[in-house]
Amino acid sequence: MQLKSLIFFTLLAFAWNKAESMPGGPSDNFPLLQSGSIGDLNLNVGFRGGVNFSQPFVMGRNEVLQGDDPADVFEKEYSPFFANTGYHYAFVFLTYLNESLSLSVEPAMTTYNYKYKLSASWTNGTDPADYIEYETKHRNSVSYIELPVVLRYEFGGGKIQPFVSLGLTYGYRINASKKMEYTVTRHTGALSIPYENSTLSSNNSKSYIHSRFGIAPGIGFFYPLGTVKLFLSADFSFPLNNIVDESQRYANSAVTTGMYDVQDDIRLGALNLTLGFIFSTGSTQVASAGKKRGGKALECPDFKRIRK
Numbered sequence: 001m002q003l004k005s006l007i008f009f010t011l012l013a014f015a016w017n018k019a020e021s022m023p024g025g026p027s028d029n030f031p032l033l034q035s036g037s038i039g040d041l042n043l044n045v046g047f048r049g050g051v052n053f054s055q056p057f058v059m060g061r062n063e064v065l066q067g068d069d070p071a072d073v074f075e076k077e078y079s080p081f082f083a084n085t086g087y088h089y090a091f092v093f094l095t096y097l098n099e100s101l102s103l104s105v106e107p108a109m110t111t112y113n114y115k116y117k118l119s120a121s122w123t124n125g126t127d128p129a130d131y132i133e134y135e136t137k138h139r140n141s142v143s144y145i146e147l148p149v150v151l152r153y154e155f156g157g158g159k160i161q162p163f164v165s166l167g168l169t170y171g172y173r174i175n176a177s178k179k180m181e182y183t184v185t186r187h188t189g190a191l192s193i194p195y196e197n198s199t200l201s202s203n204n205s206k207s208y209i210h211s212r213f214g215i216a217p218g219i220g221f222f223y224p225l226g227t228v229k230l231f232l233s234a235d236f237s238f239p240l241n242n243i244v245d246e247s248q249r250y251a252n253s254a255v256t257t258g259m260y261d262v263q264d265d266i267r268l269g270a271l272n273l274t275l276g277f278i279f280s281t282g283s284t285q286v287a288s289a290g291k292k293r294g295g296k297a298l299e300c301p302d303f304k305r306i307r308k
Contacts, residue, residue, distance in 0.1 A: 042096050043280070045094075051088075052087065052272045053271045055084070055269040064256060078115070086110070088108055092104055103150070108147075108148060109145060119136075131186075133184070133185045142176040149167065154222065165220065165235060167237075168214075169212075169213065169237060172210055173205070173211070179200070180259045200258055202254040207251075213241050214240060216237040219234060232275055234271070236269065
């Protein structure tokens with residue numbers, strides 16, 4: 001879904017760029033898009049999308065299964081971040097505070113996925129070679145409407161404009177789901193007898209609180225193409241709060257009694273890789289300096305012709 005949206009907005013921006021280069025283009029026909037029509041805001045709008053790799057930070061462990069020895073706890077084995085692939089896409093509203101510093105608001109839809117395994121075994125009497133093994137693979141998915149606010153500082157005067165960034169993010173959880181694959185096997189010496197193999201799924205929204213907060217330092221670069229600026233960036237969202245609802249930990253019977261699992265207390269971080277574009281909605285100028293506010297918006301030939 002996010003790839004289709006990114007392709008659509010890229011084609012739209014390309015069509016706009018072509019139309020601007022022709023007499024009677026959009027700036028001639030739509031006064032609100034002419035130079036100075038939005039004051040000194042120098043608003044840039046665009047779209048971005050990409051993938052994320054989630055990293056749970058465990059704050060407290062919670063288990064349902066218990067072995068023969070009450071002191072033997074079967075803890076979850078979390079997958080590394082590169083195995084936890086999710087996605088995000090967002091609109092971008094960016095304005096330059098000066099020639100190098102910009103501030104943007106980027107309402108987004110984001111889905112984070114994280115996985116873990118859990119294995120348990122129970123012996124049959126005193127024979128250690130005769131035992132039942134229970135293995136599970138869990139895939140947890142949590143989706144948010146997010147509102148990142150991002151500061152970017154650009155440097156360098158070449159065609160490629162590198163930047164460093166710092167973002168603050170608030171996310172509102174809209175849904176969550178859980179999928180588990182499990183196998184039950186009996187081992188008797190060298191013989192293994194499969195008993196059961198199945199997959200279970202459940203809505204798991206109540207296991208998580210609504211809010212997620214994060215702070216995200218990052219790097220990237222802009223690449224101007226006519227009136228459009230492409231950008232590529234990477235950032236890591238450091239989580240600031242536990243996203244699991246402790247009061248609802250055992251409330252979902254489909255998970256606790258059906259999957260024999262409950263959520264650990266976790267802060268959910270993520271590495272985000274993003275590709276996007278922005279374009280200026282107008283070309284404003286600072287009268288005293290005779291140049292564009294922020295120095296980053298691109299001035300179109302039609303705008304120059306109108307101002308003469």
